[in-house]
Amino acid sequence: MIEVLPESAGSGTGSGALLEVENLHVEFHTRTGVAKAVNGVTYSVDAGETLAVLGESGSGKSVTAQTIMGILDIPPGKIAGGAIRFRGVDLLKLPEDERRKIRGEGIAMIFQDALSALNPVFPVGWQIAEMFRIHRGMSRADAKKKAIELMDRVRIPAAKDRVNDFPHQFSGGMRQRIMIAMSIALDPEVLIADEPTTALDVTVQAQIMELLAELQRDSNMGLILITHDLGVVADVADKIAVMYGGRIVENAPVHELYRNPTHPYTKGLLESIPRVDLKGQELYAIKGMPPNLLQMPTGCAFHPRCPYKQEKCVSEVPPLHTISGTRSSACHFWREVLDGDAQ
Amino acid sequence: MSEANEKTRSLWHDTWDILKRRKIFWISLVLLVLFLVMAAFPTLFTHKDPEFAELARSMEPPSKDAWFGFDLQGRDVYARTIYGARTSIIVGTLATLGTVLLGGVAGVIAAYRGRWIDSLLSRVGEMFLGVPYVLGAIIILGTVAPVQSNPTKTMIMGVVIIVLAVLGWPVLMRIARSAVIQAKHQDYVQAARALGAGPFRIIFKHLLPNSLAPILVYSTITIGSYIGAEATLSLLGIGLRSPVISWGIAIADHTRYIRTGAHAMLFPAAFLSLCVLTFVMLGEAVRDALDPKLR
Amino acid sequence: MATPSEVVLEVRDLVKHFPLTQGILYKRQIGAIKAVDGISFDLHRGETLGIVGESGCGKSTLAKLLMALERPTSGKVLVQGKDIAAARGSELKHMRRNIQMVMQDPYTSLNPRMTVGDIVGEPFEIHSEVVPKGDRRKRVQELLEVVGLNPDHINRYPHQFSGGQRQRIGIARGLALQPEIIICDEPVSALDVSIQAQVMNLLDGLQKEFNLAYIFIAHDLSVVRHISDRVGVMYLGKMVELGKDTEIYDQPSHPYTQALLSAVPVPDPEGREQRERIILQGDPPSPANPPSGCRFRTRCWKAQDICAEQEPLLEIRANAGDHPSACHFAESEDVVHVN
Numbered sequence: 001m002i003e004v005l006p007e008s009a010g011s012g013t014g015s016g017a018l019l020e021v022e023n024l025h026v027e028f029h030t031r032t033g034v035a036k037a038v039n040g041v042t043y044s045v046d047a048g049e050t051l052a053v054l055g056e057s058g059s060g061k062s063v064t065a066q067t068i069m070g071i072l073d074i075p076p077g078k079i080a081g082g083a084i085r086f087r088g089v090d091l092l093k094l095p096e097d098e099r100r101k102i103r104g105e106g107i108a109m110i111f112q113d114a115l116s117a118l119n120p121v122f123p124v125g126w127q128i129a130e131m132f133r134i135h136r137g138m139s140r141a142d143a144k145k146k147a148i149e150l151m152d153r154v155r156i157p158a159a160k161d162r163v164n165d166f167p168h169q170f171s172g173g174m175r176q177r178i179m180i181a182m183s184i185a186l187d188p189e190v191l192i193a194d195e196p197t198t199a200l201d202v203t204v205q206a207q208i209m210e211l212l213a214e215l216q217r218d219s220n221m222g223l224i225l226i227t228h229d230l231g232v233v234a235d236v237a238d239k240i241a242v243m244y245g246g247r248i249v250e251n252a253p254v255h256e257l258y259r260n261p262t263h264p265y266t267k268g269l270l271e272s273i274p275r276v277d278l279k280g281q282e283l284y285a286i287k288g289m290p291p292n293l294l295q296m297p298t299g300c301a302f303h304p305r306c307p308y309k310q311e312k313c314v315s316e317v318p319p320l321h322t323i324s325g326t327r328s329s330a331c332h333f334w335r336e337v338l339d340g341d342a343q
Numbered sequence: 344m345s346e347a348n349e350k351t352r353s354l355w356h357d358t359w360d361i362l363k364r365r366k367i368f369w370i371s372l373v374l375l376v377l378f379l380v381m382a383a384f385p386t387l388f389t390h391k392d393p394e395f396a397e398l399a400r401s402m403e404p405p406s407k408d409a410w411f412g413f414d415l416q417g418r419d420v421y422a423r424t425i426y427g428a429r430t431s432i433i434v435g436t437l438a439t440l441g442t443v444l445l446g447g448v449a450g451v452i453a454a455y456r457g458r459w460i461d462s463l464l465s466r467v468g469e470m471f472l473g474v475p476y477v478l479g480a481i482i483i484l485g486t487v488a489p490v491q492s493n494p495t496k497t498m499i500m501g502v503v504i505i506v507l508a509v510l511g512w513p514v515l516m517r518i519a520r521s522a523v524i525q526a527k528h529q530d531y532v533q534a535a536r537a538l539g540a541g542p543f544r545i546i547f548k549h550l551l552p553n554s555l556a557p558i559l560v561y562s563t564i565t566i567g568s569y570i571g572a573e574a575t576l577s578l579l580g581i582g583l584r585s586p587v588i589s590w591g592i593a594i595a596d597h598t599r600y601i602r603t604g605a606h607a608m609l610f611p612a613a614f615l616s617l618c619v620l621t622f623v624m625l626g627e628a629v630r631d632a633l634d635p636k637l638r
Numbered sequence: 639m640a641t642p643s644e645v646v647l648e649v650r651d652l653v654k655h656f657p658l659t660q661g662i663l664y665k666r667q668i669g670a671i672k673a674v675d676g677i678s679f680d681l682h683r684g685e686t687l688g689i690v691g692e693s694g695c696g697k698s699t700l701a702k703l704l705m706a707l708e709r710p711t712s713g714k715v716l717v718q719g720k721d722i723a724a725a726r727g728s729e730l731k732h733m734r735r736n737i738q739m740v741m742q743d744p745y746t747s748l749n750p751r752m753t754v755g756d757i758v759g760e761p762f763e764i765h766s767e768v769v770p771k772g773d774r775r776k777r778v779q780e781l782l783e784v785v786g787l788n789p790d791h792i793n794r795y796p797h798q799f800s801g802g803q804r805q806r807i808g809i810a811r812g813l814a815l816q817p818e819i820i821i822c823d824e825p826v827s828a829l830d831v832s833i834q835a836q837v838m839n840l841l842d843g844l845q846k847e848f849n850l851a852y853i854f855i856a857h858d859l860s861v862v863r864h865i866s867d868r869v870g871v872m873y874l875g876k877m878v879e880l881g882k883d884t885e886i887y888d889q890p891s892h893p894y895t896q897a898l899l900s901a902v903p904v905p906d907p908e909g910r911e912q913r914e915r916i917i918l919q920g921d922p923p924s925p926a927n928p929p930s931g932c933r934f935r936t937r938c939w940k941a942q943d944i945c946a947e948q949e950p951l952l953e954i955r956a957n958a959g960d961h962p963s964a965c966h967f968a969e970s971e972d973v974v975h976v977n
Binding site for chain 2: 741811
């Protein structure tokens with residue numbers, strides 16, 4: 001679809017996945033110092049696959065996504081290294097006008113807060129139609145017809161009557177549908193969803209997640225789901241990358257991650273969330289708090305909160321150990337974590 | 344995490360930390376101190392009597408023993424410019440104080456009580472805002488407050504101060520009102536109410552400390568603009584007049600002689616501009632430091 | 639835990655309608671938002687009653703009514719037999735010692751211009767008879783210790799603490815007057831996942847230590863299940879089902895409760911393909927203009943003519959277990975443990 005890209009433009013070291021992030025580093029230069037928001041993140045997603053990027057606020061999960069989309073504010077942000085390859089081409093080396101073509105057509109994104117992501121002074125139909133007018137050069141009438149089709153596709157009731165309504169006239173769930181409609185307008189190959197249901201009620205969340213799954217099935221998109229919600233991840237993800245303090249601390253297929261976590265942070269998280277289907281469980285509380293990006297702990301960023309901590313963790317940054325084909329863990333003591341003997 | 348090196352730090356403390364790193368703050372502070380000293384102790388700068396007139400030296404240009412030259416009446420322009428600082432500072436500060444009192448009280452009442460009191464005060468404020476400033480001043484100074492034949496200096500200044508405050512309070516009311524309304528909807532005010540706190544405690548412990556910042560910034564800038572406004576009114580002949588010594592009067596008295604003896608007008612005008620600028624710069628430096636978006 | 643002990647809070651037919659007005663100086667009422675529309679329940683000493691519901695169901699208004707921060711349109715809130723909704727002045731102030739709250743947002747619920755000592759000590763300033771002046775600082779430090787904060791940090795300001803620590807400060811403030819009842823309005827929803835468990839465990843521990851009764855209002859059903867002994871489910875200003883946590887979570891009988899529960903994602907991918915979701919259509923109607931009869935009927939798959947004509951009362955029904963349910967066609971069904 002994106003014939004403008006010469007196939008040889010990439011560095012050619014990739015594994016050939018649809019979208020690959022490799023050793024990405026992003027920093028923010030602030031008044032009080034340099035915040036290393038992303039510290040060597042590597043992940044990839046293929047067509048039809050769902051990658052969940054799991055992390056808390058400040059883990060770097062959203063900054064990574066913004067960097068992929070090329071919507072990071074520079075400055076204060078700064079890409080300090082790494083590559084983002086889409087179909088083998090490093091996006092970070094492309095000129096802005098070529099990146100703009102990929103944005104929307106190749107990779108699209110939806111955000112947590114649909115109200116602020118939509119322009120309040122234009123009707124929603126006009127905003128969807130604009131995608132077709134700008135990228136496809138369609139006429140006003142054709143673009144509007146396509147907009148109504150898309151609104152139907154994301155199941156906005158009475159799309160034809162509501163195409164001229166403004167964003168504030170829709171409920172939160174409907175606004176999120178409109179944003180999804182805009183993001184899939186140009187049939188992107190990868191969709192990044194940054195906390196798409198966090199602001200929504202649970203019954204609406206279920207509707208939106210079902211819609212996303214259906215759209216993915218129909219178009220074979222690669223989906224990157226960025227979230228802190230272990231429940232949503234368990235429902236839809238194929239594989240998971242867990243982020244903490246700007247690093248990936250664990251990679252695993254979904255079933256294995258929940259069954260046998262190999263990083264103490266993942267394990268702690270899984271034991272700290274209450275479940276709707278269980279009663280009387282003890283909640284394990286991870287002590288302490290997430291790291292301050294301006295003053296990262298030495299060695300492993302998780303060591304001040306970790307029950308498996310040893311001296312090595314304070315002095316040495318743990319590399320991402322490969323455990324099996326698709327599993328890896330950035331913990332010196334992943335074997336102990338797997339066996340469950342905390343020190 | 345960094346338990347040891349982190350001491351208690353209030354938000355004012357943070358603001359000060361930001362302020363002291365800004366050059367513009369220090370420049371305006373130095374100028375402010377200079378003008379304040381000038382206003383309080385003019386004799387530190389000149390030993391000449393600003394009232395002493397020697398008609399023979401009328402409009403004499405600047406020279407070695409009279410740096411700024413002499414004015415129409417043969418008075419020393421330098422001495423009069425120095426003494427003019429006091430008038431400007433007093434008028435600007437007192438008028439601002441009056442504005443803050445009138446507007447602040449009205450704003451807090453409107454925001455705290457809400458309902459019809461808010462509507463009433465807001466509408467009254469809008470009526471005042473609807474009248475152009477100079478027009479309002481002309482009307483009040485020209486008709487409502489006709490000054491008798493032999494006014495004292497205090498009376499002349501008092502009338503101008505009152506007029507400035509009466510015309511200026513609605514803007515401050517709006518600022519105070521919106522700041523208090525914003526603070527009022529914060530959860531900590533609800534929490535205080537849930538604890539059983541009365542209106543006095545809520546206003547003075549919770550609402551005012553959190554509404555002070557914008558009022559402070561606006562007041563600082565207002566001192567500057569009132570100094571300018573006083574000069575404007577004096578220039579139009581409806582503000583201050585002799586025997587008060589003021590930059591505005593000096594400018595007014597010599598506009599006709601700008602070609603033959605510009606010095607008598609330019610020096611007071613320069614001081615006036617610098618003084619207005621000082622307060623505006625200071626206000627903006629404080630505003631930048633208080634702006635949470637820069638945090 | 640579940641054995642009925644002394645009732646500390648009785649809510650009877652509580653109603654709050656917010657008038658919708660038009661006009662600039664003279665305001666004319668053109669309708670009302672029926673935020674809370676006839677709610678009744680009891681709260682026993684030492685128990686936790688969870689209130690769940692989605693945004694707009696009236697649960698936050700309910701919290702404000704219980705705290706007497708809003709005046710109800712009608713109905714009673716009896717704290718130890720006295721109606722806090724009708725109390726005024728010093729009587730109300732005195733009653734407040736017995737019912738306190740923990741708020742949702744740890745960033746806006748603490749006055750940024752006050753030190754932690756002033757914030758936690760404010761209850762003693764307001765109710766000066768509780769602790770003599772000389773002992774207050776010590777009491778504040780004890781409270782900080784109780785909620786797991788360093789008592790030496792008494793002179794710090796809220797912005798020097800993290801979200802979880804700030805929530806602890808808010809809890810310490812709520813505990814200061816030794817109330818019997820604490821209203822928790824979404825106390826963990828603004829916190830990071832790894833911090834939520836810390837705060838929930840703290841609330842759990844404090845309840846046991848001081849025999850507190852909690853009203854725990856939240857939208858997260860997993861969190862509510864974890865902490866509650868009994869649970870009430872709200873929809874558009876009405877309580878649609880009320881029962882012990884096992885009754886609500888394992889044998890829900892109201893279709894709305896069932897849909898709500900089945901929508902909650904379970905953090906376990908095993909058997910996710912078999913899991914069946916009840917996906918509700920559309921959004922909740924506006925509380926300014928709720929449907930006639932049963933308010934849930936516009937989204938309900940069981941709805942029949944009677945649902946539009948007759949409002950179902952919250953009562954015990956056949957086929958629906960031993961707890962009350964406000965549905966004409968209530969029928970217990972486990973929707974959570976389907977595999």
